[in-house]
Amino acid sequence: MPNLKISPELALLIQAALKSDHIPVPEIHQDIHFDKLTRLAKWHQVRPLLLHYIEAIEVKVPKQHSEALKDFAMGQAVTNMAFLGISVNLYKQLLAKDVKAFLMKGAIWAWLLYENPTQREFGDIDFFINDSDLNKSLLVLGSNGFQPDAYRQYLVAQKALRTAYIATDYQLPLEPVSDHTLQSLEVQWRPTYPRYCYNLSWEELSEDMISVNMSGSTIQIPNMENQLLMMVIHHGGVEQWDKLKYMADFVRLLSRHAETMDWAYIQSVTKRKGFNRLLMESLGMAYLLTGEKIFSLETNVAAFPSERFRDAILSHWENERPALKSKSWRIFLYNMRVRDNLKVKLSILAAHLSYLTNWQLLWHKALWYKKHRF
Numbered sequence: 353m354p355n356l357k358i359s360p361e362l363a364l365l366i367q368a369a370l371k372s373d374h375i376p377v378p379e380i381h382q383d384i385h386f387d388k389l390t391r392l393a394k395w396h397q398v399r400p401l402l403l404h405y406i407e408a409i410e411v412k413v414p415k416q417h418s419e420a421l422k423d424f425a426m427g428q429a430v431t432n433m434a435f436l437g438i439s440v441n442l443y444k445q446l447l448a449k450d451v452k453a454f455l456m457k458g459a460i461w462a463w464l465l466y467e468n469p470t471q472r473e474f475g476d477i478d479f480f481i482n483d484s485d486l487n488k489s490l491l492v493l494g495s496n497g498f499q500p501d502a503y504r505q506y507l508v509a510q511k512a513l514r515t516a517y518i519a520t521d522y523q524l525p526l527e528p529v530s531d532h533t534l535q536s537l538e539v540q541w542r543p544t545y546p547r548y549c550y551n552l553s554w555e556e557l558s559e560d561m562i563s564v565n566m567s568g569s570t571i572q573i574p575n576m577e578n579q580l581l582m583m584v585i586h587h588g589g590v591e592q593w594d595k596l597k598y599m600a601d602f603v604r605l606l607s608r609h610a611e612t613m614d615w616a617y618i619q620s621v622t623k624r625k626g627f628n629r630l631l632m633e634s635l636g637m638a639y640l641l642t643g644e645k646i647f648s649l650e651t652n653v654a655a656f657p658s659e660r661f662r663d664a665i666l667s668h669w670e671n672e673r674p675a676l677k678s679k680s681w682r683i684f685l686y687n688m689r690v691r692d693n694l695k696v697k698l699s700i701l702a703a704h705l706s707y708l709t710n711w712q713l714l715w716h717k718a719l720w721y722k723k724h725r726f
Contacts, residue, residue, distance in 0.1 A: 361389040362670050368405035369398045369596040370603050372642045386417045393421075395672050396596040397473040400425040404471060429470035435459055436469060438534055439477050440569045442496065451489045452482035452554065454561070454573050456540070456582065463566050464579075465604040473597060476536035482554040483518065483541035490524075490539070498526040498537050506720055507713075516713040521545065543585045545680075547703035548687055549696060550585045550625055557582070576609040577618050588634045589627060590679075592686055594668045603638050626696030633661045633690065661690070 458474025522542035587598035622628040636656025
């Protein structure tokens with residue numbers, strides 16, 4: 353493996369998050385700066401995983417840091433278990449009202465992929481909804497005390513704006529109208545903004561759904577092939593693998609299910625949708641960090657990741673990245689680099705230009721931000 357120029361703190365976090373001893377940490381007891389370690393763990397959202405790991409390998413951690421990790425992990429465990437119960441309850445109510453929906457991202461991946469669902473940090477609940485059932489879903493969630501945030505309420509108050517918003521966006525964040533354990537709930541009808549041209553529909557994602565047991569109830573979710581596709585789109589295409597939490601999800605999904613997944617289907621979809629290179633770069637990064645060839649493809653995964661892809665991720669992991677009010681430009685530039693070919697890149701460019709001609713929607717968005725910028 354290449355000599356990765358990373359700090360002992362990041363190396364230890366990689367070991368903890370990915371269950372990998374492939375990344376060496378020399379003189380671990382002497383070289384770790386615990387202020388930096390705990391700061392990075394917080395940013396990467398892997399504090400419960402770090403606590404579990406350092407307890408297992410018996411690293412001597414200063415009391416202030418160990419107690420902070422334990423306090424956070426205990427609070428996260430209580431929150432996760434509460435959120436899992438809320439997730440299943442809302443799912444059942446949606447189905448009872450004939451809403452086509454499935455749980456996605458944090459809650460379901462914590463339950464499916466981790467040895468203990470309390471080990472994955474997440475702070476909201478996400479449902480993927482068939483767009484034709486969006487209105488019905490909002491009625492169900494509204495009856496449970498959740499409504500769109502103020503910004504989206506403003507945008508969907510008029511029929512024309514509502515139609516434009518749904519056509520150009522992919523999610524609707526909801527907030528509790530009164531005190532509630534859950535502070536953030538989102539409904540999605542696409543994997544991400546349509547102008548990034550990933551274009552996986554409800555019909556595609558819901559084909560051959562599987563049943564899983566979650567908190568004592570049976571729920572329907574997309575199969576593991578589609579779970580992986582959604583993960584590559586969100587964690588890779590949107591979040592750019594910026595946090596170890598995202599790679600921790602990816603490695604666990606591969607470790608548990610790669611041998612039984614239909615890789616011909618995965619390859620076919622990613623090539624048709626123009627993100628096969630992103631898939632291969634992501635698989636190569638997982639291979640680099642774990643040393644485990646936990647997938648079997650005709651393409652030589654060892655040829656990935658490219659140096660640029662690898663170094664960008666490691667730089668973000670080591671140095672963090674500034675939080676932006678809007679990441680649209682960052683995501684656009686990234687996708688123009690990593691997508692498969694000129695055809696899909698031109699489609700992304702054309703979709704952005706089309707979005708910029710939606711004057712009425714953009715005007716009302718600008719009015720909102722002008723009014724609420726302070």
